[in-house]
Amino acid sequence: MIDVYLYRSYTPMKKLSITSFINLMFIFISETAVAQMQFLEQRPYEPPSFEQYPSSACVDHHHPYTNVVDNLFLRFDGSEFNSNIISGDCLNGSSCYDGHPGTDYFMPFNTPILAPAGGYVLWASFSPAADPCPGGIEPNGEQGTIIIAHGNDYFTVYLHMTSPLEVEVGQTVDTGDTLGYAGDTGCATSTHLHFEVRKGNWFFDSIEPYVVDPFGWWGNFADPIEEFRGNRSEWLWLSESLVDDGDNGFERFRGPDWTYLSQGHNNDSWIAPSTQNPNESRHYAMWSPTIETGVEYDIEIFVTSGIEVTSGAIYEVYIKSENGTSTKTDVVIDQSTSQDTFVSIGTVILNEGESLAIILRDIVAPNSSGSNVVFDAIRIKPSTTSSINPTGSNSNQYGKIKLGSASPNPFNSSIFINYELKSSANVQVSVHSISGKEILSKNINSLLAGKHLFSWDGKNKLGSDCPSGVYFFSITSDAIYQSKKIVYLK
């Protein structure tokens, strides 16, 4: 696994991940077939021993450049905000920022800021900050700024650094090198790191603003940044298989009452009060795993026990297409049913060019009970589709039947399951509940060889609607039996 460090405190180590930032560069290298040495260091994954620093202001997708006040903040998921989403410290200056082109991370003064990837120092100086400062505040002296060129047109930018800067223009840095220290210089009202990823342009250009949102664009229409810039935001913090809250694939946004617990997966988790009012939403966590295309994966959640949890947590499953737009499926889960163990909430198969991410918010489903949403861990595991051939006589790779994809899964109205027969056969298709009760069964005789489709509308054999939950679709022919987990959500 590739792992990169952005910053850490003196002790213990802290990090922010931009794993896919690195992956992007590798992809670029391989696609263009440039004979080029890998210039970024790969490190084994090392979980931080303490909490990460929260991000408290994100890229404004309406106007991803400073000094534009339109009183709108187009959030990463496409929704508009024009009010404070962190109470108290959001007066056109935080997450309802107009024209914020980066991500702010709050951390103690003097926290060392580390290079997230190798590169070349393009800029390292104290110089006048933006004039005027966003929000019209007075600058706090000259701003400590560092800009690193990482190659392939990617640049990272670090603002509000305090003295001394530990690098000089022209110097080459390695992953993990200390660049300088978090401060409050320039247009900052409190100590934070303003971090930007830029693509295609390292200097400020108000005509052609530079920003790329490292949290990525989640909305179901084209990323507005593409309009300004010709590039688009990317999920730059992908992780492999397991995504825990200390991992580089986990990012979160915190407001008041976001509470750390020394329990749960890897002995850490977070809770936030649940709300049914979107306007009161203060918290979200995003998980983004790296998964292969064309392979079916289970999405599994882990929720620590001992907490009064919501019965209506909404896991938003996003699949981002090659052109940058996302489709979302909401999976509503009673968090008390998945405590202290990984429980599947659905399966997913990605096509070429697609990527997967999951968001959990403090907003819960209507009529749910329980006062907390737990943000703990997510695991993405290749699905285990059972295949039993008791006679052992069939030497074909998958015997007579090949069970294909089930989509959408989870499903809301109907699910479509593909299967393929190697030769003509009598088959039985059935659906069972998680406790093994037969919901539906159908014999189909003399079905021809080739591809077939089974659809299920969530109704039992009497035509009544089944409750939301996990079901198993199975197909049997002679001694061949295959099954697949499906999730019904109403």
Ligand SMILES: [Zn+2]
């Ligand atoms: Zn900022």
